[in-house]
Amino acid sequence: MPQSKRCLLKRLGMSKKTIYALFDDKEPLFIETVNYCFEMSKLSEIQILEDESLGTLEKIKRILIVLPESYIHIDWRKVYAGKDKFPAVYGEIKARIETDWHKTIELIEQRIEEGVIKPISIPVLKAIVQATFEQFWIVLN
DSSP states (O other): OOHHHHHHHHHHTOOHHHHHHHOSSHHHHHHHHHHHHHHHHHHHHHHHHHOTTSOHHHHHHHHHTOOOGGGGGOOHHHHHHTTTTOHHHHHHHHHHHHSOOHHHHHHHHHHHHTTSSOOOOHHHHHHHHHHHHHHHHHHOO
16 A cells, blocks of 8 residues: 555545445545535635735635645646546536525625726636636646
């Protein structure tokens, strides 16, 4: 077994047998990992939204760049490269990036109405951010 797998199993306090008792194969395990990472991102977003010391504009800036510390250890090139081998995992990542924008959109629309942000097409802004994140996968690490 490669050193990285032994290290992961040790950190989890589980044996390989235990992991495969929980997951039939790698793909469901990877999907759960993706969901965990995005849930951590959502927790970071909630903390930003609830931070009364931040103004709306600062909240927008922070939400658009929120990446939990757990992302630092992910080799996004491998994630992107694995889209053919694990299409369901790639699809889950893509779906998570494309959904759950309502709080961010509300903040942006609020600032546009207040005249703090120049009017911008929300679908265009969303497409720009999504495309940026997808390119980020390729070049990170």
